[in-house]
Amino acid sequence: MEILIKAGQFFLSLSILVILHELGHFLFAKLFKTRVEKFYLFFNPWFSLFKFKRGETEYGMGWLPLGGYVKISGMIDESMDKEQLKQPPQPYEFRSKPAWQRLLIMIGGVLVNILLALLIYSAVLYTWGEEYLPTKNLKYGIICDSLALELGFRNGDKILYVGGNEVENFQQIAHDILLNENRDVTVLRGTDTLNIKIADDYLAKLVKNPILFYPRIPFVVDDIKAGEPAEKAGFAKGDKLLALNGQSVQFFDEFKSEMQRSKGKTVKVTVERNGNPIDLIVDVPETGIIGVYPVADLANFFELRHKEYSLLKSIPAGVKKGFETISSYLKQLKLIFSPKTKAYESVGGFITIGKIFPSTWDWQAFWSLTAFLSIILAIMNILPIPALDGGHVMFLLYEILTGRKPGDKFIEYAQLVGMAILLALLLYANINDIVKLFR
Numbered sequence: 001m002e003i004l005i006k007a008g009q010f011f012l013s014l015s016i017l018v019i020l021h022e023l024g025h026f027l028f029a030k031l032f033k034t035r036v037e038k039f040y041l042f043f044n045p046w047f048s049l050f051k052f053k054r055g056e057t058e059y060g061m062g063w064l065p066l067g068g069y070v071k072i073s074g075m076i077d078e079s080m081d082k083e084q085l086k087q088p089p090q091p092y093e094f095r096s097k098p099a100w101q102r103l104l105i106m107i108g109g110v111l112v113n114i115l116l117a118l119l120i121y122s123a124v125l126y127t128w129g130e131e132y133l134p135t136k137n138l139k140y141g142i143i144c145d146s147l148a149l150e151l152g153f154r155n156g157d158k159i160l161y162v163g164g165n166e167v168e169n170f171q172q173i174a175h176d177i178l179l180n181e182n183r184d185v186t187v188l189r190g191t192d193t194l195n196i197k198i199a200d201d202y203l204a205k206l207v208k209n210p211i212l213f214y215p216r217i218p219f220v221v222d223d224i225k226a227g228e229p230a231e232k233a234g235f236a237k238g239d240k241l242l243a244l245n246g247q248s249v250q251f252f253d254e255f256k257s258e259m260q261r262s263k264g265k266t267v268k269v270t271v272e273r274n275g276n277p278i279d280l281i282v283d284v285p286e287t288g289i290i291g292v293y294p295v296a297d298l299a300n301f302f303e304l305r306h307k308e309y310s311l312l313k314s315i316p317a318g319v320k321k322g323f324e325t326i327s328s329y330l331k332q333l334k335l336i337f338s339p340k341t342k343a344y345e346s347v348g349g350f351i352t353i354g355k356i357f358p359s360t361w362d363w364q365a366f367w368s369l370t371a372f373l374s375i376i377l378a379i380m381n382i383l384p385i386p387a388l389d390g391g392h393v394m395f396l397l398y399e400i401l402t403g404r405k406p407g408d409k410f411i412e413y414a415q416l417v418g419m420a421i422l423l424a425l426l427l428y429a430n431i432n433d434i435v436k437l438f439r
Contacts (some may be wrong), residue, residue: 001109002359002360003357004281005357005358005360006357006359008358008361009358009361009366009369010357011065012366013357013366013369013370013373013422014065014373015041016189016372017113017116017370017377018042018067018068019041019068019375020039020041020112020116021107021109021110021112021113021381022039022041022068022069022070022109022303022379023112023132024103024108024109024110024112024113025070025072025106025108025109026039026070026108027108027370027413028101028104028108029070029072029094029105029108031099032104032105033091033092034072034073034074034093034094034097035056035072035073035074035092036056036057036071036072036073037057037058037071037072037094038057038058038059038060038067038069038070038071038426039057039058039059039060039070039074040059040060040061040068040069040070041060041061041062041068042062042063042064042065042066042067042068043062043063043064043066043067043068043069043315044059044060044061044062044063044064045062045064047063047176048060048061048062048063049061049062049063050433057110062166063227064166064263069116072094072105073090073092073093073094073206074089074090074092074093074094074095074096075093075095077096080408083162090308094236097297099396099399099400099405100393102396103393103396103397103400105164106389106392106393106396107382107389107393109381109389110220110381110382110389111191113375113377113378114322114374114375114378115388116371116374117322117325117371117372117374117375117378118151118322118374119318120233120318120367120368120370120371120374121317121321121322121325121368121371122314122315122317122318122319122321123314123318123367124318124364124367125309125314125318125321125373126309126310126314126318126319127364128203128364129309130262130306130307130309131304131305131306131307131309132168132169132170132171132304132305133167133169133170133171133215133223133298133302133304133305134168134170134303134304134305135159135166135167135168135169135170135173135342136166137302137305138158138170138215138216138302140156140215140216140217140218140251140301141155141156141157141158141216141300142155142156142157142158142213142214142215142216143155143157143213143214143215143216143251144212144213144255144273145209145211145213145214146159147202147205147209147212148212148213149317151196151198151202152196152211153185153187153196153212153213153253153376154189155216156189156216156252157187157188157189157194157213158187159173159185159186159187159188159204160187160188160193161179161184161185161186161375162176162182162184162185162186162425163176163181163182163183163184164182164184164186164196165182166426173212173213174210175328176212177206177316178206178210178335179214179328179335180209180333181370183197183198183200184196184197184198185197185198207335212295215294215298215299215301215302215354216251216253216292217251217252217295218240218250218251218252218301219240219241219250219252219255219294220238220239220241220294220295220300221235221237221238221239221240221292221293221294221295222269222293222294222295222296223237223239223292223293224236224291224292224293225291225292225293226290227291228289228290228291229283229284229285229290229291230290231285231291232294233281233282233290234280235271235280235292236273238270238273239271239272239273239278240272240273241255241269241270241271241272242270242272242277243269243270244258244267244268244269244270244295245268246268246270247412250403252294259284259288259289260283260288261288262288263284263285263286263287263288263353264284264285265284266281266282266283266284267281267282267284268280268281268282269282274375287320302376318420322371322375325371325372326375326379329376329379330376330379333379334393342351343406357368357369370389385418385421385422386411386414386415386418386419386421387398387415387419387421388418388422389417390412391415391418394412395411398406399418
């Protein structure tokens with residue numbers, strides 16, 4: 001069921017983005033009295049799921065969910081329909097329009113995607129506001145993963161500065177380290193202030209594992225798995241960890257580590273229940289897992305910051321968030337094209353995109369992710385690759401600057417090269433997904 005919910009959100013989001021992107025091209029074409037022959041959601045090689053004609057345009061839905069298209073008269077596009085170009089130009093054709101009108105028709109989809117993202121971010125902030133964990137509120141410090149430990153961080157460290165600056169939002173730390181290149185991190189360890197410098201040699205590892213640490217939380221029991229050692233030992237929901245084998249232990253990471261060290265042994269776990277200490281005797285299996293789950297909701301342990309936005313305040317805040325996201329994604333693209341980061345190894349396709357959606361239907365997450373994907377779609381489409389909008393824009397800018405229009409044969413061959421590049425990228429990304437599944 002979780003897979004179906006994720007897939008449902010992904011396809012709904014993709015459909016909204018594709019339709020509105022193509023609508024951007026369609027509206028500018030209509031504005032300049034250019035004929036649009038087809039308007040399709042998804043591609044339709046050989047057959048369509050459904051179609052109908054209204055006026056001069058055929059509307060339909062294809063079966064191949066790799067995007068969508070509008071077929072504009074008198075234009076060399078991915079349909080590679082060259083017969084029309086053998087005829088004399090008609091006033092309603094794309095090729096008959098001034099270069100500036102053709103330019104606006106081609107960037108119409110990207111403009112709509114950018115505006116859509118800004119609108120969604122504004123609406124999300126107005127409807128739900130913004131909630132985050134301030135870095136300074138992590139009173140128990142952090143839990144480190146293996147890479148963070150390798151870099152010199154330790155469980156319980158409290159992060160003071162990243163790149164010499166305080167980071168208000170804890171979730172922003174990974175972004176600042178990797179994308180803003182702030183690789184000097186100052187931490188408080190006990191009473192000592194330490195500076196940890198992340199060397200460029202670790203960039204490739206950071207790209208694959210950008211989330212180095214998580215908030216450290218006390219161990220409070222949330223659930224016990226039936227039939228497992230925790231149930232047999234008498235754990236109860238709400239138990240709060242006090243000690244292991246008589247040694248004071250408070251945090252879940254400490255408990256988990258001790259269970260792994262105590263495989264096949266018996267451990268005395270002291271918990272607080274209804275204000276009283278209780279000793280529980282646990283036989284730890286060879287797996288080191290006793291079947292007990294902690295309370296994970298951060299609101300139980302930390303003061304989260306929630307910001308509400310009025311309608312007037314949500315608009316500039318949404319616009320700011322949108323342009324920050326654009327900047328962040330451009331920095332991610334820079335990493336992908338940098339050989340030393342090997343970020344290209346982490347490029348994913350439809351499975352990777354689908355996985356970012358939550359396993360339960362969450363409208364706030366859905367719209368936030370749709371805004372993010374809208375920005376990705378805009379940026380990817382404006383890349384100067386023939387067969388993408390950016391390729392057409394590149395040729396049009398050349399025409400505007402030089403006064404010379406590239407020949408139809410040149411554009412035709414460029415389209416073929418661009419389509420080959422896109423197909424190769426698509427195959428690479430989705431093969432990467434499949435390889436990751438088998439790993």
